[in-house]
Amino acid sequence: MSRSNGSSSVGQLTAHGRWKSRAKPLGSRDARIDHDPNTQTIAGSPSTDWLTNMSASQALQPVPLWNNDPSKKTAVEQLNHGASVKQEPFEEHPLTDDYCTSGPLFKSMDMDDVPADQGKVKDADVDMNDLLVGQGMVKGTERSPKGRDEEAKTTTDRPLLTRYPPMWAENRQEVCETFDWFRSYQGGVYFTKEIVKGYLLGGFGAKRDKFLHDGRLIISHGGGKAESVHSEKGRSVMKEAGNQQSDDKSVRALLKNFREGRPLALVIDDKYPLFPFSLASKNVTYAVLGFYMIVHAWAEYENAKAEGGRIVKYKFAFQWCEGQGAPWWFPPTREKGLDSSNGDIDTKPPEKSEEVDLAVESTSDFVPFHCNACGEKSPYVYKEGPVCLMPSCPMFWRVQKTSEYLPEELTYHKEFLLLHKPCYLPLGYETLRPPPVTERPDGITTSEAFTRGFHCTKCGRMSCRSEWSHWKCNNPGCGNSYRVPSKIHRANEFCFQQISSKFIYDWIDSKCKAIRKPLRNFTIGTTGIGQVLTIELPRNRGFLHHILSNSIKAKEEVSQLFKEYQEAANDGSLVFRRWPMRMHKCRGSLLTNYFSHNAGVPYNYVGGSENTVPWAKAPAAVLHARELIQRRIREALGKEIQFNEVLSAAYMERQKMAFHTDDEKGLGSVVAGLSLGSPAFMHFRMRKGQNDEKGIAISFILRHGDILVMDGAGVQKYYE
DNA sequence: CTGGCCAAGCCACGTCCGTT
DNA sequence: AACGGACGTGGCTTGGCCAG
Numbered sequence A: 001m002s003r004s005n006g007s008s009s010v011g012q013l014t015a016h017g018r019w020k021s022r023a024k025p026l027g028s029r030d031a032r033i034d035h036d037p038n039t040q041t042i043a044g045s046p047s048t049d050w051l052t053n054m055s056a057s058q059a060l061q062p063v064p065l066w067n068n069d070p071s072k073k074t075a076v077e078q079l080n081h082g083a084s085v086k087q088e089p090f091e092e093h094p095l096t097d098d099y100c101t102s103g104p105l106f107k108s109m110d111m112d113d114v115p116a117d118q119g120k121v122k123d124a125d126v127d128m129n130d131l132l133v134g135q136g137m138v139k140g141t142e143r144s145p146k147g148r149d150e151e152a153k154t155t156t157d158r159p160l161l162t163r164y165p166p167m168w169a170e171n172r173q174e175v176c177e178t179f180d181w182f183r184s185y186q187g188g189v190y191f192t193k194e195i196v197k198g199y200l201l202g203g204f205g206a207k208r209d210k211f212l213h214d215g216r217l218i219i220s221h222g223g224g225k226a227e228s229v230h231s232e233k234g235r236s237v238m239k240e241a242g243n244q245q246s247d248d249k250s251v252r253a254l255l256k257n258f259r260e261g262r263p264l265a266l267v268i269d270d271k272y273p274l275f276p277f278s279l280a281s282k283n284v285t286y287a288v289l290g291f292y293m294i295v296h297a298w299a300e301y302e303n304a305k306a307e308g309g310r311i312v313k314y315k316f317a318f319q320w321c322e323g324q325g326a327p328w329w330f331p332p333t334r335e336k337g338l339d340s341s342n343g344d345i346d347t348k349p350p351e352k353s354e355e356v357d358l359a360v361e362s363t364s365d366f367v368p369f370h371c372n373a374c375g376e377k378s379p380y381v382y383k384e385g386p387v388c389l390m391p392s393c394p395m396f397w398r399v400q401k402t403s404e405y406l407p408e409e410l411t412y413h414k415e416f417l418l419l420h421k422p423c424y425l426p427l428g429y430e431t432l433r434p435p436p437v438t439e440r441p442d443g444i445t446t447s448e449a450f451t452r453g454f455h456c457t458k459c460g461r462m463s464c465r466s467e468w469s470h471w472k473c474n475n476p477g478c479g480n481s482y483r484v485p486s487k488i489h490r491a492n493e494f495c496f497q498q499i500s501s502k503f504i505y506d507w508i509d510s511k512c513k514a515i516r517k518p519l520r521n522f523t524i525g526t527t528g529i530g531q532v533l534t535i536e537l538p539r540n541r542g543f544l545h546h547i548l549s550n551s552i553k554a555k556e557e558v559s560q561l562f563k564e565y566q567e568a569a570n571d572g573s574l575v576f577r578r579w580p581m582r583m584h585k586c587r588g589s590l591l592t593n594y595f596s597h598n599a600g601v602p603y604n605y606v607g608g609s610e611n612t613v614p615w616a617k618a619p620a621a622v623l624h625a626r627e628l629i630q631r632r633i634r635e636a637l638g639k640e641i642q643f644n645e646v647l648s649a650a651y652m653e654r655q656k657m658a659f660h661t662d663d664e665k666g667l668g669s670v671v672a673g674l675s676l677g678s679p680a681f682m683h684f685r686m687r688k689g690q691n692d693e694k695g696i697a698i699s700f701i702l703r704h705g706d707i708l709v710m711d712g713a714g715v716q717k718y719y720e
Numbered sequence B: 001c002t003g004g005c006c007a008a009g010c011c012a013c014g015t016c017c018g019t020t
Numbered sequence C: 001a002a003c004g005g006a007c008g009t010g011g012c013t014t015g016g017c018c019a020g
Helices: A075-080 A097-102 A123-131 A150-154 A172-178 A249-260 A354-358 A552-571 A620-637 A713-718
Strands: A002-005 A012-020 A137-139 A157-159 A189-192 A195-201 A210-212 A217-221 A229-232 A235-238 A264-269 A286-303 A310-322 A506-508 A520-524 A528-536 A543-548 A595-600 A645-651 A667-677 A680-685 A696-702 A707-711
Touching: A172 A286, A189 A249, A195 A217, A195 A249, A195 A286, A249 A286, A249 A310, A506 A528, A520 A620, A528 A552, A528 A620, A543 A620, A543 A696, A552 A620, A552 A667, A595 A620, A620 A645, A620 A667, A620 A707, A667 A713, A707 A713
Parallel strands: A195 A264
Antiparallel strands: A002 A680, A012 A645, A012 A667, A137 A157, A189 A195, A210 A217, A217 A310, A229 A235, A264 A286, A286 A310, A506 A696, A520 A528, A528 A543, A543 A707, A595 A645, A667 A707, A680 A696
C-alpha cells in the first residue's frame, strides 16, 4: 500500500501496529498513525543543545555565499586582495555576509598565516579544526574511469583540499534536498521547463573535456550519456546515430540556456577527474563550484558502436560568472601571483597544462567560422581545421578543402581556449544558498519548506532533514544544528482541511472484484457507538476493515493520543527520524520520505534494530497507541490480537510512504494502522507478477482516529 | 563465477480531462 | 483555446539475489 498526505501544508504522524510471530521479528512496515498536517508537531529533543553557537535569530539571517553585489567584497575577494585575513575564532564572528566565507571555510587557506598562539584553540575550535581537510596527496588513479584521456591522468595525484567547499555533500540526496539548483537524483543535467539550473560534472568525462584558467573555463560533453539504447514497445532499439543528442531534452535545454544567456550552477562529484584537488579524503562527494555561463555550444561526431559508427554529441564551454568572488578552490596567494612564496607544496595546484600556459585572458570576441554550405556560423574549435559544427549541414565535421572528416586526434585552437569576455550574473542570481526557513506566525513547522535540507553556515555541509525536531549538520566534526520553535496543535485545528476526492470512505476499482460489505455498528466501551466498513478481497485473499472514528467518545481518546505523541516528540522522549533505506538505486545512502520510530520487534526494512526500542523503553504514547488499536479491533471485529510491533511514522507536507508490503518474515497476518491528524490517502494495488489489472485497486481516506486493519496473509501476498 | 534482473524513490514529461 | 491537476510512464542508479 502507499500512503500520502491529503492536505497541503500539514504534517502528519502515523503509528502502525503489527503482529509478528514471537520467534523472529523481521521488519515490517505498515500500520501507522497519521496526524494532522498543520498541527504537526515536532519532536524535539531539548536535551540536545542544537542551538549551541547559533541563536535562532542569527540562524534566520540570509547568508549569501556568493555575493554578487559589487559594492561588497566577498571574503574571498578580500582575501585575494590581502585584506581581512583575520583568524579569530569563527564562533565570535558576527553572522554577516562575509562571515560565511571568511569564517571557517577559508580559515586555513594559508596555514602559514595562522599565528602561533592559535594553536591553543578553545574546545569549540577543535571541532572546526577537524573540519579542515588534512594536507597531503591522494593517489587518484584508482578513481579514474577507464578510457580517460591523457590530461585526466595528469591529475591523478591531486593535493587534498585545505578547507571544505562552501557547499558540499556526502550523498546525492543531500544535494537534491538542500540545493535548489540541482534537484536531479539521477541525471547529470537538472532542468525545469527547458531551463537548465544545474549541471553535474561527474566521472563520465569525454575526450577533450577541459578544466582551464583555474576552473574559470570548463569544457564538458553535453547532457546524455554514452551510447543510448531506448526501449520501444518492449524491444531494445538503437536510436539512429544522426541527431540523437540534439533531440535529447537536456541538450535542448542547455542550448536554450546558451542562447538566452542564462547562468547555471556547476556541481562536481568526486569522480570528476579534472578538478585539481582531491575531494575524497573527507567524504566530500559533491561540491558546488558556482555560477557559470555557457559561452560556447557545438556539436561533434564521436565514434560509436552504433550503426554508422558515428553519433552526434554536444559539447559546452562554461565560464565562471563574475560577481561571486574568485573560485573558492584556489588559495588567494595564487591570485596575487605569490603562489611560490609559501613553499607549501601541498596546497599548490598541480602543474598547468600546456594549453593553460598558452591561454591569456582575452576580452576579444571569438571569431566564428562561416560555413559556405549552410551559411551558419560555428566556433573555430580545433586547430585541425575550421569546420561546420551544425549537424544538419552536409559539411558537418568535414574539412572544407578535402571534405574529409576531422581526424580522431584533435588539438584545440589556441584562441578558443581563452577566457571570453567577463560574464556577469543577471539579476535574480544573487546567491546559490537555499533560502532560510523562517518561523511562521501559526507555529506550523511541517510545511514543505521544513522538509528541505540544511546548509551549514559553519562547514558548508548540506544535510538532509533527518530528524523531526530540528536540522542537524551531518558533518561529524561540526555539530551545528538549527530549530524553529513549534506549537502543539489540536486535531480539530485540521477539521477545516479538505482533501479533494470523489469518495467519502473508500473507492474500489470494479475490475478488482472486491466486495464492500454493509456498514456495521459496534459498541465502544459501554455506551459509545462505532462503525466499521469491511471490504472482502477476492479469491480469499483477506479483508480490509476500515474502523471509523466518527463518534464523540472515540474522537476524544484519539485526540488525547495525538497530543501525547506531539508532546513526546517535543520533549525528546520519542525521536522521529528518517532512516536509510536498504534497497535503493541512488548513489550513497537514501533516506525514506517520512520520519519514523519503531517499538517492539525490529523493523528490518528501514533502520533495522537501530530503529527499534523494546517495549520497556517505548514512549507512553506508543504503548497507548498499541493498546488503543488492540482494544478497538476487539470491539469492532471481535478479534483478540496482541501486536508485537508499533511503527510510528510522522509525515510533513507532501511526504508519503511509497507502495510496499508488510510481508517481512516473522510478521503475522494482521497489520493495522491508526491515523492521527490530517486526512491521508491509503492505496492498494496488486503486486507485480499478479495477472490482475494494473493501477490502484482500492483506496481509503483515513481521517483523524481511523484504524485500517489488513486482515489475512493474502493481503500482503497479493497487494502492496 | 557471471550476467541479468530487480528494487524505492524521485523527477521529467506526456496524456487525459475538467475548469476557466 | 489555454491552463492545470491527476495519473501513468520512463529513466536513473547500484548492490544483492538468483538462474544459468
